[in-house]
Amino acid sequence: MTTATINAPTQGWLSRSEAWLDEKGKGAWIAAMVLGFIFVWPVGLALLFYMIWSKRMFGKSCSHRRQRGSHVHMKFSAMRSSGNNAFDAYKDETLRRLEEEQDNFEAFLQRLRDAKDKAEFDDFMDERANAAAKEDEKEDA
Numbered sequence: 459m460t461t462a463t464i465n466a467p468t469q470g471w472l473s474r475s476e477a478w479l480d481e482k483g484k485g486a487w488i489a490a491m492v493l494g495f496i497f498v499w500p501v502g503l504a505l506l507f508y509m510i511w512s513k514r515m516f517g518k519s520c521s522h523r524r525q526r527g528s529h530v531h532m533k534f535s536a537m538r539s540s541g542n543n544a545f546d547a548y549k550d551e552t553l554r555r556l557e558e559e560q561d562n563f564e565a566f567l568q569r570l571r572d573a574k575d576k577a578e579f580d581d582f583m584d585e586r587a588n589a590a591a592k593e594d595e596k597e598d599a
Contacts, residue, residue, distance in 0.1 A: 479486045495502030539546050
């Protein structure tokens, strides 16, 4: 008996259905959605929303997503010590430097946005002042 058969009763039918559709690929998800729209439209709509929410609609394939699921584990393993003090010091310094560069870049972008906003506001105020001056000239004439 395989572990999938042993765990099958403990999993809900939704989990088993999702796993089965993932094994079959994106085409199976689309077929299930279309059939859901044909027979019971709320089911098709729910499948569509679920596919968009879980990014199954736009991913390369569903089986590819399962393999990528370990990226969270890789992120935390990057923060662990490698056992080599020189490498860990280099890694820590590089990460600190990259975070500092990211903060500096975000500050630069904010200054750029602020300068653009100020320039647009100054242009607006100049146009408004020119319009008021032209109106004053018309009243004087």
